[in-house]
Structure formats: structure tokens, C-alpha cells
Amino acid sequence: MTTTDQVAQYLIEDQMADLPDAIREAVQNGVDSPDASRVLVSVTPDQTVVCDDGAGVDLGSETGMRDLSVLGAGTKSREDDATLGEWGIGTGAIIAKGAVRIWSGTHALCFDYQNERDTGPFARASGREGVVVEAPHAFDGVCVTIDHYASEVPDPDSYRWPRIVERLRKRFAYLTFRTGVSVIVNGDPVDRGHPFDAVEDGRMTVTRETPDAYLALEQTPAQGLATYSNGLYVTTDHDAGLGGVVVSKGNLTLNFARTAVQSGCDRWDRIQDAIAEARVTLYDQLCDDALTDQTRAVMTELLTSDDELRERWRDRDLFQLVTDTPVSLARIQAAPQIAWQDGAGHGADALVERGAIILDTSDTATDQLVTTARGDDTAVTLPNTFDVATRAEEAGVWQGYTRLADAELSTRQERYLCFARALADAIGVERDIYWGDATPDAWTDGHSRIVLTDSAVTSSHRLAWTHDLFLVLCHEAAHDRSDKRRTAHGRRFESRFRELVEDSAVRAEYTGLVTAIADRGFEPVFRERGVSLG
Template identity: 85%
Template sequence: MTTTDQVAQYLIEDQMADLPDAIREAVQNGVDSPGASRVLVSVTPEQTVVCDDGAGVDLGSQTGMRDLSVLGAGTKSRDDDATLGEWGIGTGAIIAKGAVRIWSGHHALCFDYQNERETGPFARASGREGVVVETDHAVDGVCVTINHYTSEVPNPESYQWPRIVERLRTRFAYLTFRTGVAVLVNGEPVDRGHPFDAVDESRVTVTRETPDAYLALEQTPTPELAIYSNGLYVTTDHDAGVGGVVVSKGNLTLNFARTAVQSGCERWARIQDTLDAARVTLYDQLRDDALTDQTRAMMTELLTSDADCRDRWRDRKLFELVTETPVSLARIQAAPQIAWQDGADHGADALVERGAIILDTSDSATAQLVSAGRGDDAAVSLPSCFDVTTRAKEAGVWQGYTRLPDTALSTRQGRYLLFARALADAIGVDRTIEWGEATPNAWTDGHSRIVVTDSAVTSSNRLAWTHDLFLVLCHEAAHDRSDKRRTAHGRRFESRFRELVEDPTVQAAYTGLVTAIADRGFETVFQERGVSLG
């Protein structure tokens, strides 16, 4: 098999996404250098310099020149845990980002891949063809200088430069721990010490050391598990269900870009087995009220696929009813019948308050359970289902929402509606006020309409029902989104509701309207205020 120019171009230009990828290749080459104890990295918008104090490379020899200038010709092996490099193509990644000088001893190997330099040795370098020149003085170890191509790096004033430096610190965080070689970026050591120090002792944590890796896991609000191959950062797993770090002992089998673990990596397969067991141990220590949505979803995935986890967590409250009430698998399975739907409505809420089990499939963990409990080959046994609408009607809990035309209202309803419209105008509620039929006292779309129902009025006494309507209008006006399906009474709602009810201007407007009606009668006041039925 031979390598075409297109493949070579891909390996140089496309395998590494950005400057930190190229710098990583230079750093790992420095760490791999025999006898190296330190690698120094200096990064500015104009130039990157990477130097090590290892044995160096004899660039004056044919072998040394070949190892650094021919893709895949290096001496590194993918099975060699003594070195970080695997492919022998790191130089290709480096020369894509700028005019490069690799200096060791009395010789320097120079590349100008984009043919942008016209002076010195770079004038004779072209594309993949490097030029070796003799130097006036010797360099111990290897010093790599990358004079950045403008097209390959962010603008010097860009916010991205501080992030580049921070990303480099993250990439090399456990190299010193694994190799003993110190790495400094812009004068600062990047070593984070032992992987077990990565987790926060104030959280629930689990640590494991195996022949393959160090695992330090913790429960975090946003699970992010950082994966390091022999101390070198590879990727972050956002779906592991835990936070922390995994640092392998020896190299993981990675892709060309070194940004993912390949599926056939035997060491990683063994690490994942340990990770699965450690994750279960961590979940066992968490209180149910401390579980994040993502953790519940991960536990449900394990519960529905593994009988041991199912028995282990049967009494854990991992799922949600439509009322946002947590519920366990044990309680679900004990019910004579259950139902599920995507989100809540007032009918379903009322049935749950009467003891029914109605699961909310808008919740990820609950949706997974329902999916696993469907069909003849269901992984989880669930009770038979009932229809929510039918059950609500049988229980006298009507869950429909109907707006009534003004012409269909009774005299009493018309008077209530006219008062509500006059009141809304007086207190500054800029929404259309209508009458309707539904189980709740009223509902709103959160921005343009409020619909009031008969149940909003608790008494025929004028002072009582006018105050009922005052509170209902303030309540619905405090909702800035629809409450037709799920009634959201969080802190934002409570604050807006209190502001309206307690506002002296609002209270004065309400009192003025009620007083005017007492003095001059309904019809006169409604006519004065310009409210009428359509």
C-alpha cells in the first residue's frame, strides 16, 4: 500500500483541528525524548516554542532526518507504552500551523509548508520538503519553533488566546504524574498531581486504581468525565453520568487526531467495566433528592437493562408523576393500573391527587422506563394502562378548556365578565378577558388572553365575588407563560403575584371600581368605563 499526495495532505492539514493539537504533538515528542526531564512551552499569537532537555536528534544523519521528515517513518509503536506517540506523523501536524524550525545539536530542520517565507533556510523549504541547515551553536535536546501562519491561528486580539493556553494546561495535566517529565506552559507548571486529587471531597466521590487506570469519580450538577491516555488529555465524556477523571496506565488506542478512543481498545474495555461498577457504587451513596436529571436517566438506563440494578434500585425515586412528584419503580409496579402522558394537565393532576399513577414522559428517565415497559418483550414489567381522559370524566374531573362567546353567557356570568374587564383595564392588565368552562378557576396563554370560569366565583355576595375576581386576575396576570397544561408556581410567579396584589396603585384601582359600582350601579359604571359584551 502506498501513500498518495492527497492522503499526505490530509494527514498534515486535516488531522489536527487547531494550534493546541499541533503543540500537543510537539510536547509529546519532547516527553518521549530519551532522558528528558522537562518540556518548556511558550505560546504567543505570533510564535510557539517547545523545548525539551532530552537526548536530542541527530539531524545531520540520514536516519534522524528521515524520522522527522517522512510521515510514519518514526520509531514509535502503537503497542509501546514507554512512548506517547503512536503514528510517527506528529511533525506533519506541526508544520501545518506555521514555518517550523526543529533544532537539535548543530543542525536545524526547517519547513515552510505554505511557502510564505522567502528568507534564510525557509526560502529553500517548500511544502512537505524540509531543509537541514547547520547552526552556529548547538542546542541540547530539541527546540521546536512554530512561526504561526496567520490563516491557522486566531486574530492576536481574539478572546481565544487565553482559552488556548488554558486548553494546553488541561491537555498535559497528568503527563508529569505518568511520565515524570515536568511540563511548563508560559512559565507555569501544568501538573495536577495525583488523579485522585481531582475530585471534590465535599461531594460524593468514588476512587479506584486498577492495573489499567486511575478512576476518580464524583457527582456533579453537569457530569463531565475527562479521559486521559497515559496522562495526555483525549476527550470529555458528557454522557457517563458522573464527573471526574480517568487516567490510563499506558496508552489507549486512539484515532489519528487523538480525540477519541477507538472501539477495539482492549485496555479501554477493561476500564469501562471498572467505570460501570464504580458508577453504581457512587449512585448508591446519593440521596434521591440529590439526583440530577441526567443521573436519574443514567440510573434508569442501567435499571432497565440489568436485573441486579433493577433489584438494587427498585425503591429509589427515579421517576416523575405529572405533578412533578418523584415515584419509585416499586410504587409504580404496585399500582393496579397506570397511565402516562407528555406533560400535565389539570385533569391528570386531579387524578394523581386522588392516588392515581400517571407518569410524565416529558421527563427523560420516566420516558425510558415507559419505553422499556412496552411490548411483549418488555425489559421491565409495568401494570396495565388506563385512559386519562376516560378516567377523568368518570371521576367528575373534566379536563377540557372551552371559551364561551359573550352571547352564550347568562346574566350573572355577563356581569362577572364585565366587572373583570373593567378591573383588568383599571389595574393595567393588558390581556383580553373572556369567560369559559374548565376545571380550574381560570387559565391564560401567558401574554394576550385570560379566560375566567364559574369556579372562580365562590359566593353571590358582591364584596366576595368582586374580590374573588380581583385575586384570579392578579393570579393569571402573574403567569408569563401558558398554565393550561402545567401550572407553574415557582419563585418568579410568586414574586409577580405578590407585587400585583400588594401594589397600592392596584389596590386603589380595585377599591375605586367596587366603590363606584356601589354608588352608581353596574350598568352606569360599565358604560362609563367603556366595557361591554360582544
């Protein structure tokens, strides 16, 4: 391989982005060294030292000097799974980060790429031109010392230093497993053992060994799927729809920076096929309640493009109605008519509660289903649609909201409102309470106010209406976002609502308020509790 000066500078300065890249190259070279059993790494803000106990390099010979000082002149082959290196540019990555000494046997090769040193052998080094000097004594193996350039490393007090060390541990996590060479970073082994140990043994995981890789998959899509080429970390895929690790048996074809797998890598194509099969196995194990939004989106992508999976998963609750209620493809397709909209209003909510299917396209998986079904060439068919506003009007569902001033309220409404304000204060609902006019029993903005309506009260009997207002108040307090447009009656809401209603302290405050009113009357209790109308 030959390069121009511009290409060489690009590879050294731009493709090897940070210090961990350079350290990775030095460690990788140490692991590749014949007969190496251990690589020691010491990283401080001032200096990095990487030493291996391998056969070393004869820097006193023309060949040894050339292999380490000429870009692309190394002896490693991209098809050689016995070594990790591919491009022969490891030294270029290393010399970009500081004044470098590569010591092996009785000689040391010195570089000062940025020409910052003016003493010793570094003074005779210039740019990519290294200088070989005799060492004071022999070193078995190879020792690489990088005296960091200040411009290439974080400030010594930066929070980034602990992250650099942690990133190094991650990069080399499975090198020992694949090569048998132990890697020690700042005194601690980084070996994580067998890849299958990365996931907890259980129903929510799939472990599989193929001729090309070890797959350890789990239902943690937010963490992503980490890929290791022959034990060396490459990248994490956050769009795979699952988590875990993949460790290839042999090298993957990588880009110069070793941060991505190149297209056309046959081994990676076979691994991808194995991941796809294992992913379906994992999804089959998951109950619908355990599916994350990202998992549902990936399952929808698979379902809409694969006839077998569409039939297999058509009864799975992968989609969402405007009320946050899960719904299956089978139920959607069984409806005489359906509708969809981005988010929900109370008109759509009321229609769903009456049995209509109105899909929420603000949900990624649901939007993907609708978009696919509307395409010109699709195997997914959905029923004919209806207009939500027209259907709501025909059903007599009013969708207006009016907050009434305290002075506009009737005597009965004033009593209801004062009770609700006293109760909210007693049970710790820190929102302003108002009365209003709308179809629903109440609405809230999710953080500062709750507006109750006449429909919240089902009976004029005191014990009945006080309990009605208790339940409605708890219901609205359980919403952490506006339900004026979107009701959001999902599992998260249900959990908060149950916790509030079933809290013994909350029920005790409610009972105490109702008992006090029964004993002393409304007005004295409201005055005692500082409750009044505006």
C-alpha cells in the same frame, strides 16, 4: 510504516485539525524526550515556540533526520507506556500549521509544507521534504518554532485566541502528574495536581484508584466526563451520566487525531467497567431531589437492563407524571391501571389529582421506561392501560377553554376582573388579565396573559374572594410557560409561587388594595388606579 503521497497528505492536513493539535504533538514529543524535566510553550498569533530540556536529537545523523522527517518512522511503540506518542506522525501535524524549524544540538531541520517561503533554508524545503542546516550555536534539548500559516490560524483579533490557550492548558493538565515533566504555557504552569483534586470532597463525589486509572467522579453530567490518556486530554463524554475526570495509568489506544479511544483497547474496557461500578455508587448517594434529567435517564437505562439495579432502585422517584410529579417504579407497578401521553392536558391533570397514574413520555427517563416495557423481550412489566380521554369523560372532566369578552361578563364577574387587574398592576404582574370559562381556576400562556374563571372564587364574601383571586393570580404568574396543555407543577414552579406569595411587598400591596376598597368602595378605587373594562 509506509504511506502513499495521498495518505500522507490526508494524515497531515485532515487528521490534525487545528493549531492545538500541532502544539500538542510538539509538547508530547518534548515530554517523551529522554531526561526532560520541563517543556516551555509560547503561543502568539504569529508564532508558536515549544522547547524542552531533554537529551535532544542528533539531526546531523541519518537516523535522527529520518525519525523526524519520515512519516511513521519514529521509534516510539504503541505498547510503550514510557512514551506518549504512538504513530510516529507528530512532525506531520506540526508542519501543517506553518514554516517549522526543529533545532537540536548544532543542527536544525526546516520545513515549509505550503511552500510559502523563498528565502533561507525554507526556500530549499518543499512539501514534506525537510532541509537540515547548521545552527549558529548549540541548543541543549529540542526547540520547535512554528511560524504560522495565515490560513491555519484564527484572525489575531479573534475571540478564539484565548480559547486556544485555554484548550492547551486543559490538554496538558495531568501530564506532570503522570510523567513528572512540568509544562509551562505562556509563562504559567498547567499542572492541576492529583486527579482527585478535580472534584470537591463530599457526599456527591466518588474517587477511586484502580490498577488502570484514577477516577474522580461527581454529579455534574452536563459538564461531562473528561478522559486523559496517561495525563494527556483525549475527549469529554457528555453521555456518561456524571462529570469529573479519568486519568489512565499508561497509554490508551487512540485514533490518529488523538480525539477518541479506539475500540478494542483492553485498558479502556477495564476502566469502563470501573466507571460503571463507581457510577452506581455515586447514584446510590444522591437523594431523588438531586437527580438531573440526564442522571434519571441513565439510571433508567441501567434499571431496565439489570435485575439487581431494578430491585435496588424500584422505590427511587426516577419517573414523572403529567403534572411534573416524580413517581417510582414501585408506585407505577402497584397501580391497577396506568396511562401515558406526551405532555399533559387538564383532563390528565385532573385525573392525576384524583389518584390516577398518567406518565409523561415527554420526559426522557419516563419515555425510556415505557418504550422498554412495550418491547417484545423485556423484564420490566407495567400494569394494563386506560384511555385518558375516555376516563376523563367518564369522570366528568371538561377540557374546553373559552375567553370571554368584557362585555359578556355579569356584574359580579366584572367586579372580580377589575379587582384582579388592579391587583396585577399593584404587584407587578405584567400580563393582560381576562375572564373565561373552563374547568380549572385559571390558565396562562406563560408570558402575556392570564385568564381567570368562576371556579377561582369559592365564596361571595369580599375578604374570601379577594384572597382567592390573590392566590390564583400568584399561581398563574408563577408559570413561565403555558399551563393550558401542561400544568408543570414541579419544584421550579413551587419555588416561584412561594417567593411571590410570601413576598412582604406583594402582600402589602394586596392588603392596601383590599383596605382601600373597604374604606372607599370598589368604583372610586378602580378609577383612582386606572382600572376599567375594555
